[in-house]
Amino acid sequence: MAVARYHIFTPMQDISISRISVSDVLALQTISRATFLEAFAADNDExxxxxxxxxxxxxxxxxxxxxxxxxxxxxxxxxxxPVGYLKVNYAACQTEQQGDNSLEIERIYVLREHYGKGVAQALFQKAIDIAAHRNAENIWLGVWEHNHRALAFYRKNGFTEFGRHVFMLGTDAQTDILMRRELR
Ligand SMILES: CC(C)(COP(=O)(O)OP(=O)(O)OC[C@H]1O[C@@H](n2cnc3c(N)ncnc32)[C@H](O)[C@@H]1OP(=O)(O)O)[C@@H](O)C(=O)NCCC(=O)NCCS
Structure with missing residues (x-):
């Protein structure tokens, strides 16, 4: 599969975005587990x-x-x-059916030492580019009600709440706030 790469220059660092293919699954698992633990281990049951x-x-x-x-x-x-990753879903892959005109950001996860340095913003811009390419009318996502930093990140990027849903963390039923940003 062709790998699309482009660079975003910030005052802090040079960030490149690259498509993850199935041959990268081990690296994806490593960063997925590390970022999930960093973000949520302190506030959740082991x-x-x-x-x-x-x-x-x-x-x-x-x-x-x-x-x-x-x-x-x-x-x-x-x-x-890799210091962070993005997962987007559209059509039938969305975790809640929002229709073919919607794009879901299921995950933006960044290693903690790279918080506040433009990495999440670069991944978010990639999601916007994909949505534009697909002619999506809106982007939506679910974020844990106690995840204040992520809520602040999405609010500053123009998302507003439109509902709630349950996210199962093991046996713990948690409330996710559903947020949406219109693109047109
Ligand atoms: C959510 C995440 C992607 C945001 O990336 P980031 O680089 O931390 O984001 P930014 O620093 O640009 O923005 C975060 C905003 O949160 C706010 N903030 C900063 N520290 C905070 C804190 N301790 N508590 C609450 N809000 C905080 C600020 O308003 C900041 O915006 P600012 O740049 O205007 O000051 C990143 O923190 C992350 O990977 N978290 C773990 C995984 C996660 O929760 N993903 C989202 C769910 S899919």
């Missing part, structure tokens, strides 16, 4: 975290997601090393 990593971030599950026809994954790289 068993539920373990169950989530085993069931949702297994090689089998990630491989299936990488080969799905309506999901795309991208790394954000600094000096050639």
């Amino acid at each position: 068993e539920n975290m373990k169950q989530y990593l085993q069931e949702n971030l297994s090689i089998e599950k990630l491989t299936a997601e990488l080969t799905a026809p309506c999901s795309e994954f991208y790394f954000a790289n600094v000096s050639g090393t």
Whole structure:
């Protein structure tokens, strides 16, 4: 598969975005698990975290997601090393059916040492570019109600709340706030 790369220059660092293919599944699993633990281990039960990593971030599950026809994954790289990633879904791959005119950001995850340095913004811009390319009318996502930093990130990028849904972290039923940004 052709790998599309482009660079975003920020005052802080040179960030490149690259499509993740199935041959990158190990690197994707490594960064997925590391960023999930960094973000949520302190505020959640250890068993539920373990169950989530085993069931949702297994090689089998990630491989299936990488080969799905309506999901795309991208790394954000600094000096050639992945420091964050993006997963977007459209059409039937969306975790809640919002219709063919919508694009879902299912995950933007950045390693903590790269928070606040434009990496998340570069991944978000990639999602906007994909949405524009697909002529999507809006972008939507779900974010944990206690994830204040992510809520602030999405609000500053023009998202507003339109609903709530349940996200299972192991056996813990958590509330996600659904947010949407219109593109036209
Ligand atoms: C959510 C995430 C992608 C945002 O990336 P980031 O680089 O941290 O984002 P930014 O620093 O640009 O913006 C975060 C905003 O949160 C706010 N903020 C900063 N620190 C905060 C804190 N401790 N608590 C609450 N809000 C905070 C600020 O308003 C900041 O915006 P500013 O640049 O205007 O000051 C990143 O923090 C991350 O990967 N988190 C873990 C995974 C995650 O939660 N993903 C989202 C769910 S899919």
